Amino acid sequence: MDQSISLNKFISDTGYCSRREADNLITSGRVLLNDRPAVLGNRYKPGDTVEVDGSLITAAKKEKRVYLALNKPPGITTTTELHIKDNIISFVNYPQRIFPIGRLDKDSEGLIFLTNDGDIINKILRAANNHEKEYVVRVNKPIDTAFLQQMSQGVPILDTRTLPCKVQMTGRQTFRITLTQGLNRQIRRMCEYLGYTVVGLQRVRIMNVRLDKLPLGKWRYLSDAEIAFIKESVADSSKVSGESKPSKARKKDAGPVEENEHPRTGFIPKSKSSGGRKQTASSTQRKEQQEPAFAPKNKPSGGRKHKSADRDNKPQTGKPAEKSWKKENPVQKSTGSHRGKPAGAANNTGRGKEKKDGRRGRR
Numbered sequence: 001m002d003q004s005i006s007l008n009k010f011i012s013d014t015g016y017c018s019r020r021e022a023d024n025l026i027t028s029g030r031v032l033l034n035d036r037p038a039v040l041g042n043r044y045k046p047g048d049t050v051e052v053d054g055s056l057i058t059a060a061k062k063e064k065r066v067y068l069a070l071n072k073p074p075g076i077t078t079t080t081e082l083h084i085k086d087n088i089i090s091f092v093n094y095p096q097r098i099f100p101i102g103r104l105d106k107d108s109e110g111l112i113f114l115t116n117d118g119d120i121i122n123k124i125l126r127a128a129n130n131h132e133k134e135y136v137v138r139v140n141k142p143i144d145t146a147f148l149q150q151m152s153q154g155v156p157i158l159d160t161r162t163l164p165c166k167v168q169m170t171g172r173q174t175f176r177i178t179l180t181q182g183l184n185r186q187i188r189r190m191c192e193y194l195g196y197t198v199v200g201l202q203r204v205r206i207m208n209v210r211l212d213k214l215p216l217g218k219w220r221y222l223s224d225a226e227i228a229f230i231k232e233s234v235a236d237s238s239k240v241s242g243e244s245k246p247s248k249a250r251k252k253d254a255g256p257v258e259e260n261e262h263p264r265t266g267f268i269p270k271s272k273s274s275g276g277r278k279q280t281a282s283s284t285q286r287k288e289q290q291e292p293a294f295a296p297k298n299k300p301s302g303g304r305k306h307k308s309a310d311r312d313n314k315p316q317t318g319k320p321a322e323k324s325w326k327k328e329n330p331v332q333k334s335t336g337s338h339r340g341k342p343a344g345a346a347n348n349t350g351r352g353k354e355k356k357d358g359r360r361g362r363r
Helices: 007-013 019-027 088-092 118-126 145-153 186-193 224-233 244-258 270-289 304-313 321-339 341-362
Strands: 031-033 050-052 055-057 067-072 099-101 109-115 133-139 166-169 174-179 198-206 219-221
Touching: 007 019, 007 031, 007 050, 007 118, 019 031, 019 118, 067 088, 088 109, 099 118, 109 118, 118 224, 133 186, 145 166, 145 174, 174 186, 186 198
Parallel strands: 109 198
Antiparallel strands: 031 050, 050 055, 067 109, 067 219, 099 109, 133 174, 133 198, 166 174
16 A cells, blocks of 8 residues: 655645645755655655755654644734744744744734644635635725725726725724735735725734734634634635636636726726627627628628638637737728729729620621
8 A cells, every 4th residue: 555645745744834835845956855856746655764954854743733823013024934034933933833824914914824734724825715804904094985885896906806805994094804815915005006005904804713802913822613614614625726716716706897897997807808809890890881790690791701701710819909909900991992982893894894895796
């Protein structure tokens, strides 16, 4: 019976780091397996020796799983790099090797998890769009209902549009927001887009765990009930693709929002560009022929039928809609010349010549 496991899982199980970080260590040449440089895909079996940066990592060092909830103060950086000043690992100074789940901006404060369980970290990060995170935010000027509505419907940032979220006003300049995604400095960027500046941000809840009265800069162990709920919530998280779950949630929730162009930025999702070409061709037909936008392809249209079919059967290149518009203009001109007076004059000339020849024959 094969008792081997993947090398990155072995390193993660020892509590040294997460699987993703273990992969980075392997690719950077910092891991030795049986005195040889490890590569991605290596497997560990009982009796093998594993070294990371010259330190021996063995199954004997595997310790009890710990799950911490920290009220992170501002100024602490969410990183495992110990050489960075004010890093979260040195700040907590836990006797075992632990690492944070996700991130919290250096300028922000509030709830963040730390653990030595690499498996649950990967599952939580993969299911990032399936669990809620709640924040209390203070901005630099009074807010109104229009601001709340725009924030809740989604804001275009970082070449995408944020998912719909819950937003509740709690004061003249404060509000509570619940997100199901974690883009880089998301709340700050959303507020900046609407003309506001965040002056205070605190995360007060992650999934079922609340900050409550945990003092700033202090941590506590998660309860057995909290751990059980978290594990149950991420049990279906994919073990293969790190983006499979978030992408499905994003497609499901953000799809209806992406269908309409944003009134302020004119943002149109790139995924819609290929479909826009056929609609452009239909609008051209509507101008020239004054027919319905979705006229049947087999409807006779003279010499123009062949060109329209070529354009429809032409493989989509995925180029932006602007370029497709540029390509349509020459077609429109050539089509107009084909159906306009020049083509009719040529035909009339032919018929006139034929009649003239007939008269000469009778004479």
